[in-house]
Amino acid sequence: MDEINDKKLIFVFTGPDGSGRKTVAGRVGALCGLQRVLSYTTRPSRLYEKDGIDYHFITREQFIEAEQNEEFIETLEIDGVYYGIKSKEIDATFQQHPYVYLILNRQGSKLVKEVFGDKVIQILIYADRNKVMSRLLERGDTTEVIYKNLERYEQEMGYLKECDVNVENYELDETVEEVTAILNTYIK
Ligand SMILES: Nc1ncnc2c1ncn2[C@@H]1O[C@H](COP(=O)(O)OP(=O)(O)OP(=O)(O)O)[C@@H](O)[C@H]1O
Numbered sequence: 121m122d123e124i125n126d127k128k129l130i131f132v133f134t135g136p137d138g139s140g141r142k143t144v145a146g147r148v149g150a151l152c153g154l155q156r157v158l159s160y161t162t163r164p165s166r167l168y169e170k171d172g173i174d175y176h177f178i179t180r181e182q183f184i185e186a187e188q189n190e191e192f193i194e195t196l197e198i199d200g201v202y203y204g205i206k207s208k209e210i211d212a213t214f215q216q217h218p219y220v221y222l223i224l225n226r227q228g229s230k231l232v233k234e235v236f237g238d239k240v241i242q243i244l245i246y247a248d249r250n251k252v253m254s255r256l257l258e259r260g261d262t263t264e265v266i267y268k269n270l271e272r273y274e275q276e277m278g279y280l281k282e283c284d285v286n287v288e289n290y291e292l293d294e295t296v297e298e299v300t301a302i303l304n305t306y307i308k
């Protein structure tokens with residue numbers, strides 16, 4: 121266990137919605153041996169999403185109860201939808217794996233950095249607005265969801281300079297290769 125405690129690192133994938141964070145993080149995570157800690161959300165699942173894979177989908181009442189019990193390390197509200205990561209799940213994952221990863225927006229990434237300091241590596245994945253829009257359309261998101269996401273584009277991109285790593289995601293295989301090579305420099 122001491123060996124895990126010495127090595128433990130949290131890789132936070134951030135960046136604009138639709139830039140490909142989840143796809144890149146999933147592939148890099150598998151290649152680098154990172155374990156994902158999933159967020160909880162009160163948002164209804166989208167057609168392509170699965171409970172326990174993309175998020176833990178819970179009711180607003182369940183979220184509020186967990187929040188009152190101080191179970192979340194941080195929470196986020198966007199347009200009446202709540203998101204959060206449970207501290208206990210980060211701790212439990214660290215009992216088994218030295219390296220975990222999270223997918224968070226700018227606010228969550230910043231807060232996790234404040235809590236865990238230099239144990240946190242922030243990786244911003246990005247693509248231009250047009251790419252984001254076309255990928256989300258192809259994924260089947262509604263135009264309403266896409267326009268809501270794009271409203272946050274500049275804000276999320278504005279975090280680029282504060283991240284340890286930033287990679288443009290155009291050719292997926294190249295992005296995965298580049299991010300994997302960088303993350304391997306952090307993993308001993
Ligand atoms: N380099 C790429 N080239 C083409 N398509 C990609 C690339 N990277 C990701 N995609 C596709 O773009 C879509 C959005 O990717 P993904 O879900 O990983 O993004 P995200 O940033 O996690 O977005 P969100 O937070 O909205 O779920 C997916 O359908 C994914 O398969």
Ligand SMILES: Nc1nc2c(ncn2[C@@H]2O[C@H](COP(=O)(O)O)[C@@H](O)[C@H]2O)c(=O)[nH]1
Nearest residue numbers: 137159160196203204205223224225227228
């Ligand atoms: N700070 C946090 N941000 C989170 C969390 N879970 C997801 N997110 C981010 O929210 C937006 C919107 O997500 P969507 O899936 O509804 O499009 C996106 O940037 C996510 O990465 C969390 O627990 N904390």
